[in-house]
Amino acid sequence: MDEPRIAAWDRRVDWPLTGLAVVFLAVYTWQVLQRSLSPGAHEALDVVLTVVWVLLGVDYLVRIALARRRRRYVGTHVLDLLILLLPVLRPLRALRVVTVIGVLNRQLRDDFRGRVAVYVVGTVTLVGFVSALGVLDAERDAPGATITTFGEALWWTITTISTVGYGDRYPVTFEGRVVAATLMIAGIALLGVVTASIASWFLANIRSTAAEAARITEDELRATSAQLTEVLAELRAVSGRLAELERDRPTRPSA
Amino acid sequence: MDEPRIAAWDRRVDWPLTGLAVVFLAVYTWQVLQRSLSPGAHEALDVVLTVVWVLLGVDYLVRIALARRRRRYVGTHVLDLLILLLPVLRPLRALRVVTVIGVLNRQLRDDFRGRVAVYVVGTVTLVGFVSALGVLDAERDAPGATITTFGEALWWTITTISTVGYGDRYPVTFEGRVVAATLMIAGIALLGVVTASIASWFLANIRSTAAEAARITEDELRATSAQLTEVLAELRAVSGRLAELERDRPTRPSA
Amino acid sequence: MDEPRIAAWDRRVDWPLTGLAVVFLAVYTWQVLQRSLSPGAHEALDVVLTVVWVLLGVDYLVRIALARRRRRYVGTHVLDLLILLLPVLRPLRALRVVTVIGVLNRQLRDDFRGRVAVYVVGTVTLVGFVSALGVLDAERDAPGATITTFGEALWWTITTISTVGYGDRYPVTFEGRVVAATLMIAGIALLGVVTASIASWFLANIRSTAAEAARITEDELRATSAQLTEVLAELRAVSGRLAELERDRPTRPSA
Amino acid sequence: MDEPRIAAWDRRVDWPLTGLAVVFLAVYTWQVLQRSLSPGAHEALDVVLTVVWVLLGVDYLVRIALARRRRRYVGTHVLDLLILLLPVLRPLRALRVVTVIGVLNRQLRDDFRGRVAVYVVGTVTLVGFVSALGVLDAERDAPGATITTFGEALWWTITTISTVGYGDRYPVTFEGRVVAATLMIAGIALLGVVTASIASWFLANIRSTAAEAARITEDELRATSAQLTEVLAELRAVSGRLAELERDRPTRPSA
Known part of the structure; x- marks a missing residue:
């Protein structure tokens, strides 16, 4: 309307x-x-x-x-x-x-x-x-x-x-x-x-079954997303440590 | 009730x-x-x-x-x-x-x-x-x-x-x-x-088709989750090795 | 036809x-x-x-x-x-x-x-x-x-x-x-x-509920995909830094 | 039967x-x-x-x-x-x-x-x-x-x-x-x-809509899975390079 x-x-x-x-x-x-x-x-x-x-x-x-x-x-x-x-x-x-x-x-x-x-x-x-x-x-x-x-x-x-x-x-x-x-x-x-x-x-049980399936899918997607966030955090830590190593490189006996 | x-x-x-x-x-x-x-x-x-x-x-x-x-x-x-x-x-x-x-x-x-x-x-x-x-x-x-x-x-x-x-x-x-x-x-x-x-x-075959689709989605999500677990394990190993490298750094010829 | x-x-x-x-x-x-x-x-x-x-x-x-x-x-x-x-x-x-x-x-x-x-x-x-x-x-x-x-x-x-x-x-x-x-x-x-x-x-509300669930799933999958792209970019950066470290290795005081 | x-x-x-x-x-x-x-x-x-x-x-x-x-x-x-x-x-x-x-x-x-x-x-x-x-x-x-x-x-x-x-x-x-x-x-x-x-x-169009949604979800999940495989390959390469670095470590001037 x-x-x-x-x-x-x-x-x-x-x-x-x-x-x-x-x-x-x-x-x-x-x-x-x-x-x-x-x-x-x-x-x-x-x-x-x-x-x-x-x-x-x-x-x-x-x-x-x-x-x-x-x-x-x-x-x-x-x-x-x-x-x-x-x-x-x-x-x-x-x-x-x-x-x-x-x-x-x-x-x-x-x-x-x-x-x-x-x-x-x-x-x-x-x-x-x-x-x-x-x-x-x-x-x-x-x-x-x-x-x-x-x-x-x-x-x-x-x-x-x-x-x-x-x-x-x-x-x-x-x-x-x-x-x-x-x-x-x-x-x-x-x-x-x-x-x-x-x-x-x-057919109401079709609806509830479908809703249930969608709920599970969403839950698992959320879990996946949480795992990815963890992966990203870990990767950034790794990257940071590598940066540390690189920053130290100039002091490396290059002469 | x-x-x-x-x-x-x-x-x-x-x-x-x-x-x-x-x-x-x-x-x-x-x-x-x-x-x-x-x-x-x-x-x-x-x-x-x-x-x-x-x-x-x-x-x-x-x-x-x-x-x-x-x-x-x-x-x-x-x-x-x-x-x-x-x-x-x-x-x-x-x-x-x-x-x-x-x-x-x-x-x-x-x-x-x-x-x-x-x-x-x-x-x-x-x-x-x-x-x-x-x-x-x-x-x-x-x-x-x-x-x-x-x-x-x-x-x-x-x-x-x-x-x-x-x-x-x-x-x-x-x-x-x-x-x-x-x-x-x-x-x-x-x-x-x-x-x-x-x-x-x-309409029962709609229900079974939907259930089938939901099952496949769940299976693939579980596979994805397993892959992520593997990625995380690998990343932690990498991180551990980097930590080793860092721990060794102080002994590096800084003078 | x-x-x-x-x-x-x-x-x-x-x-x-x-x-x-x-x-x-x-x-x-x-x-x-x-x-x-x-x-x-x-x-x-x-x-x-x-x-x-x-x-x-x-x-x-x-x-x-x-x-x-x-x-x-x-x-x-x-x-x-x-x-x-x-x-x-x-x-x-x-x-x-x-x-x-x-x-x-x-x-x-x-x-x-x-x-x-x-x-x-x-x-x-x-x-x-x-x-x-x-x-x-x-x-x-x-x-x-x-x-x-x-x-x-x-x-x-x-x-x-x-x-x-x-x-x-x-x-x-x-x-x-x-x-x-x-x-x-x-x-x-x-x-x-x-x-x-x-x-x-x-039954139209079944359809819209299902479509809604599918939309959410797709949105989350797209977010997951974006996260993965970010992870990949970060990993490639890490890899690049490591390559740098490796390239510098030959100049390392091996004598 | x-x-x-x-x-x-x-x-x-x-x-x-x-x-x-x-x-x-x-x-x-x-x-x-x-x-x-x-x-x-x-x-x-x-x-x-x-x-x-x-x-x-x-x-x-x-x-x-x-x-x-x-x-x-x-x-x-x-x-x-x-x-x-x-x-x-x-x-x-x-x-x-x-x-x-x-x-x-x-x-x-x-x-x-x-x-x-x-x-x-x-x-x-x-x-x-x-x-x-x-x-x-x-x-x-x-x-x-x-x-x-x-x-x-x-x-x-x-x-x-x-x-x-x-x-x-x-x-x-x-x-x-x-x-x-x-x-x-x-x-x-x-x-x-x-x-x-x-x-x-x-209701056939409900079925086809649902099937379509499921197909998209599956496609995206397959793409996600492919991305993860790539991430894993990249991570293993990183890990390999780190292993190289570690193997070289003993030759580092620790004396």
Whole structure:
């Protein structure tokens, strides 16, 4: 990260953004699960969601304004833009909340493996919850829908993210299928992260063996170096004695 | 493991706990598969299961009491607590038996790969058997259930843990779906462990190459060190001869 | 690649071949999605597709003619031949377009991981799009077909490549099933590439640790070497002084 | 492999066993696919299959008789025994043919990655073909079966081994489900091997980097060693000259 001004901005807005995301998730959950809301209350919640969305958009624009190498920043943060533009599809809005994980994860920096585990479990749980909300929002009033309660939406989420896919429940609307596609990508990533974690745990003894070998090599090199220092000292002593002999030479009976 | 008292406790209760788990599994299997039990016999078996559960709870509490760093121990053993609290969902009770594998595995410590293989095959077999029991227990009397015999439960278990998920059988009850979710997590882990094992086998030649290179380096360093010892000996001999020459100098015709 | 003449041919035809592939994809897409084409227009498009196919066949034959070790080249490029012969199954013709990715990828050679990401996303997107076209072409007029619109074909493609496979849509014709099999192989490869990328990212710190150790070893070896150079210089000085002493010896009062 | 007598036996029976397996596969394929066989011809083919089975059993017993460490050999070849006992389930008999791959693979020993690829493609193709035969054999006359032609059996095989599992076809008999379970294990192994191959290809540059570092270290160590040899030669020359000086000392004017 060679963008010091963006890093400074990140430090300042980490917690406000997390707060916004939590508000967003709470409001969206309320809106989806409480069907008995009056139209007025529903619209009031929509206003809150829109305000949060605008604030997240402002955050994105500030970042671009702060970037030193603007084109490169936009290029390497395509995902941020995508997540920002998702709300065009309403049930995908909530996926933006997943960015919270990144913020929370920055708080526990102790060990790599632990952070990966927290990240994976956190992301999968949040993506799963948000996808269940989104698919329910998209499907429940569609004709021929098989996902009509939050319980069924959660069950569908689990069978999808594990790539089992019984087919007892599946989305039939366009928006529901976009949520499903997102969830499948998350499932593939989940499989990948789990496998890679196990593989890196298996391979940890390679790392330690290599480190051990390197340590021994370094120790022996240090010993060699110490021996050489001794040799040099000895040689200089020899040289000094020879110099003594030479200095005495003029007094040698040359006549 | 910087918890010597817990390690000592483990050594003492390994076999009793294994025995408890086996009793638990046998009683639960009996209770689920033998439908013709009288209500009295059924309740008697329930008492046995509850006693085993209480004993496992005592074991957990003893561990916490023995722990030096209590909060850390609880934090790193969340899974133990979860497995202990599972029986609130009756068909999940039996999953606790899976901890037996850990105990059995401690008995065969010869090689890493062999132990992983035993662990995976053992865990998958046990989780599969227990899940089939659990899902059958949960589903068989539910309206619209597709899993009503132990054979169907086993077949469903296989299609689920392999993430194939034909959808000819699937759970419809809440408890059955919790069992299914557990099984899917096991399936993802299974895929991960199998892949990681194959990858680490493929990469074994990296390890041996690196070890070989380290061995050569060490050999050459030892040879270098031997050469240096020789150089030093030679130098000291030279130095000694020069000292002889110097000692003789005073007798040189200085007049 | 020990085939300089083929490499030269590749450099010359990279862009023309890409152009051909794009034309092919556009024409095939048009032919499949625009159902209201007159029979004459449909046949005209068929002529274009056949011409492109013949040109790709000529390219394949030129490569074999240019190869130094012809049998070996044919043996290691079985996939090229297979892709060329696929059009016997009409809906598979378009899969040939996937070779474009290889050409495009040669243009961005900066970093390995970036190229893998581009390659994977590009290939999956293109294979998915082409498979959706192909399965729609094969299925839509079949009795009992469940894939009859492009939207359904895309949805089926996503559930298949992720290996979720709900079973709400599936091909029933021979050609559709061949497309499906190709897509499943792509799905398995996709899972593999994602997992391997994550694993190699996890293992990147092994690489850097090893590189660090090697760097230290090299630095110390260089220091040792410098010390030895110094020792040698000192020794030569000593030797020179001794030679001086020896040269003076004849003048020594031997009488 | 510390079993020289078994290795010698292997070399002698490799090709005969391959021949037996091919005969077995051909006869089984004929028996399953040609439904119009007279009962007499069907029984004649059964006799051939039984003879091949007995011969494979003899091979297994000979191996055990030749083994130095019999218990260990049986323990590490449980799979061989399992494959031998499978024919109790008739549709599983043909899976024994898969051992052919091992034999064929021994013929092409050039490079590790190539052999893995041949092994995987060969095994998957053979397991798939044999499973399609087996499931067809088991299912086609079962009530409620969805797999009743060889084409459907092949399609089911592909959807199962890729773990997609649409659920449009699935086995309903016990024997068919055992074939399915075997195929699912093959599918999990396939995913694992593909992923591990890609991962090891990605990690190949770690290997080459490490090898490169080791090569540099070795080169520098060899240079150091050469320098030390030079130092030693120089030192011996110095020592020789000193010896000359000392030899002349007695002639020095000590009187």
